Amino acid sequence: MNRRGFLIGLAAVPVITGAGVSVAASRYTPDYEPLLARLLALQGKTLQSSGSWNPSQIFQHLAQSVQGSLEGFPEHKAAWFSHTVGPLALQVFKAAGAMQHPLDQPIPGMAALDPALSVDYALGHLVATLQNFNEATGLQPHFAYGNLSKADYLAAHQLHIEQHLSQISVVA
Template structure:
C-alpha cells in the first residue's frame, strides 16, 4: 500500500466511526411512560441510596435537569463543546443504551440540593418536571449537548435518570 492510500485510509477511520455511532444512536427509543411508571412505583416506599447523595438529593438533581430543558440552564459549557463533544457523547450514550457520568456532580449553576427536603416532595418534583417536559413544545439548549429535538432530549433525560436510579434501592 502506498503512503497516500494509507493516509486516506487512516483519515477515513474517524469518519466511519462517527457515522456508525450516528446511525446506531438513532435506534435508541426513549420510553417515558415506562420511566414514569418506575418513578411512580417509588411513591410510599422506603428508599435508600448506595451513592454519596441521598434519594431526595438524587430526585432534586434529576428534576433540575429536566426543568433546565424547559426553563433553561443557568450555565453552559463552551460553544465548541456543545457543538462537538457534547452531541457526540449523547450519541455514544444512546448507542450504548446507558449513560456514564459522575453521579455526584451538580448541574453547573443550579441551586444547591436540599438534604432536608422530603423524598416524597423531591420525587413529586421529578415526576411533575417530566410531565411538564412532555407537554412542552419549546425547549432550551442543553448545557452540554446543545440544541436537541424533543426525542433526543427525552433520550438524554431517560438515560440520565436511569443511571442515577442504579443507586436507589427500595427497602
Template sequence: MNRRHFLFSLAAVPVIALAGVELASHRFIPEPDVLLTKLNSFKSQQLQSSGSWSPTMVFQHLTQSVMGAVTGYPEQKAAWFTHTVGPLALKVFKAAGAMQHPLDEAIPGMPELDVNLPVETALDQLITALQLFQQSSTLQPHFAYGSLSHSDFMAAHQLHIEQHLTQIEVATLRV
C-alpha cells in the same frame, strides 16, 4: 501499501466510526411512560441510595436537569463544546443505551440540593417536571449537549435518570 492508501485508510477510520455511532444512536427510542411508571413505583416506598447522594438529592438533581430543558440552564459550556463534544457524547450514550457520568456532580449553576426535603416531595417534583417537559413545545438548549430535538432531549433525560436510578433501591426490612 503505499503512503496515499495508508493515509486514506487512516482518515477513513474515524469517519466510519462516527457514522456507526450516528446510526446506532437512532436505535435508542426513549420511553417516557415506562420511566414514569418506574418512578411512580417508588412512591410510598422506603428508599435508600448506594451513592454519596441520598434519594431526595438524586431526585432533586434530576428535577433540575429536566426543568433546565424547559426554563433554561443557568450556565452553558463553551459554544465549541455544545456544538462538537457534547452532541457526540449524547450520540455515544444513545448508541450504548446507557449514560456514564459522575453521579454526584451538580449541574453547573443550579441551586444547592436540600438534604432535608422529603423524598416523596422530591420524587413528586421529578414526576411533575417530566410531565411538564412532555407537554413543552419549546425547549432551551442543554448546558452540555446544545440544542436538541424533543426526542433527543427525552433520550438524554431517560438515560440520565436511569443511570442515577442504579443507585436507588427500595430498603429491605431487617427482621
C-alpha cells in the same frame, strides 16, 4: 500501501466510526410512559441510596436537569464543546443504551441540593417536571449537548434518570 492511501484510510476512520455510532444511536428509542411508571412506583416507599447523595438529592438533581430543558440552564459549556464533544457524547450514550457520568456531580450553576428535603416531595417534583416536559413544545439548549430535538432530550433525560436510579433501592 502508499502514503496517500494510508492518509486517506486514516481520515476515513473517524467518519466510519461516527457513522457506526450514529446508526447505533438511532436504534435507541426513549419511552416516556415506562419511565414515568417506574418513578411513580417509588412513591410512598422507603428508599435508600448507595451513592453519596440521598434519594431526595438524586430526585432534586434529576428535576433540575429536566427543568433546565424547559427554562434554560444557568451555565453552559463552551460553544465548541456543545457543538462537538457534547452531541457526540449523547450519541455514544444512546448507542450504548446507558449513560456514564459522575453520579455526584451537580449541574453547573444550579441551586445546591437540600439533603433534608422530603423524598416524597422531591420525587413528586421530578414527576411533575417530567410531565411538564412531556407537554412542552419549546425546549432550551442543553448545557453540554447543545440544541436537541424533543426525542433526543427525552433520550438524554431517560438515560440520565436510569443511571441515577441504579443507586436507589427500596428498603424492605
